[in-house]
Amino acid sequence: MLDRELGSEWEGEDINSVEETIDEGxxxxxxxxxxxxxxxxxxxxxxxxxxxxxxxxxxxxxxxxxxxxxxxxxxxxxxxxxxxxxxxxxxxxxxxxxxxxxxxxxxxxxxxxIKIGKTFGISIDRIGNSFVHFNNSLMRVIKKGSRNERLLVLLPRCIQNSKCKQRVAEDINNCKDCGKCVITEFKALSKEYRFHINVATGGSLARKVVYKLRPSSILAVACERELVSGIQDTGSIRVFAIPNLRPEGPCKNTTVDMDKVRDAIKFIYDNETENLSLDDKVSGAIVGAGARG
Incomplete structure (x- = not known):
């Protein structure tokens, strides 16, 4: 019996074979x-x-x-x-x-x-990771950063510690800052940069949040599968995304490199990225990031 609720992108998959971290160019x-x-x-x-x-x-x-x-x-x-x-x-x-x-x-x-890659035995996750690298580089070319950005940060619910009882999906401020997951750090960043942050329990909810808030930019954290599937719904909104890290496999106690998050936010707001390209610092794009992870 699984000790987690898998997102739709992972149903039927052998989660034991999933790579914890992927960095494909x-x-x-x-x-x-x-x-x-x-x-x-x-x-x-x-x-x-x-x-x-x-x-x-x-x-x-x-x-x-x-x-x-x-x-x-x-x-x-x-x-x-x-x-x-x-x-x-x-x-x-x-x-x-x-x-x-x-x-x-x-x-x-x-x-x-993705279909061609599968015939050669290349995993969806590796192709997706490569694609989001490309997408982030494209987003950087399209538009420079601005201090007037209306940024929405979307997080998957699996980034919350699985033993935590706080309802952060309803309100990020319900987080008690215990430090057992990175939500505490996201809270601090949201206060510093004044952006909206949402822990979505599914892709459909994430889309509703985007439609309601109509941000000019989105920073999304999720697995590669969710990032790729969700990018179809972004329209003309500029989206940067960072694939999550999966030390316990998908959809449970995932985390993210906060240095990449900070660098992406700096670029989105004022294009100050410590001379590091988003291709190296950030991986890919997508509204579906709010899905289960």
Missing amino acids: KGLFLSLSFLVILLFSVSTAFIWYMIKPRLIGISPYLYTMGGIAAGIFIFYTLLKFTVTVLSVIIGKNLLPFLNINSPGIVILICQYA
Whole structure:
């Protein structure tokens, strides 16, 4: 019998095989993304080759216009992703008018990258960790820090000590500062920087909090699986996320590197990050961070 309540992302998994800490660079995600784009291009060319005779038979004009439309779509998709990757590598938004802060294409590629990675025996957690490294670097490129940020910090409930009886999910101030988990430190930071902090008991609740508060930035702590799944719901909100540490496995007594948290908050508010890139200091993005961990 399990001694914890697993989040939906962990149901059916062997929690004993889960790595406590993962630190995967952006390279894994970028390599898998290249394979996704290659397969997409080949598949599109093959489909077009197969339907070409029928389109010509119906109308040469339809064939021409369809080819132009398909070409424009493919070109725009590849251009946007290429510019996004180059912007992350260089550290500057190369073509602002492309609106690379809209994560749609990156999210779609990530979904297929995970599927391809699984066929090669690469864990979801490693791919997710690589993706959130990439995402954080992208968030850094999109917008610089500001002291006027409306920051929401989302924490999973598993970050609270499992023996604690305080209802911190209802109100973070219910924490008695016993020091047995990092919630005490988050409380202190929230008073210093005046941001809202929420310990969510599920992804749906986290989304409700985001909708209600409408923050300009989110700092999320969760496992890689929750971070990746939740990023689909962030929209245009800038989100940084830090994967949790799992000394006892997922969804129980998790913790987080508070140095990374402090550095991320400094960047979000005023871009003062002690000369350390978010790629090295912070790992990835997502509203679903409020889920069970």
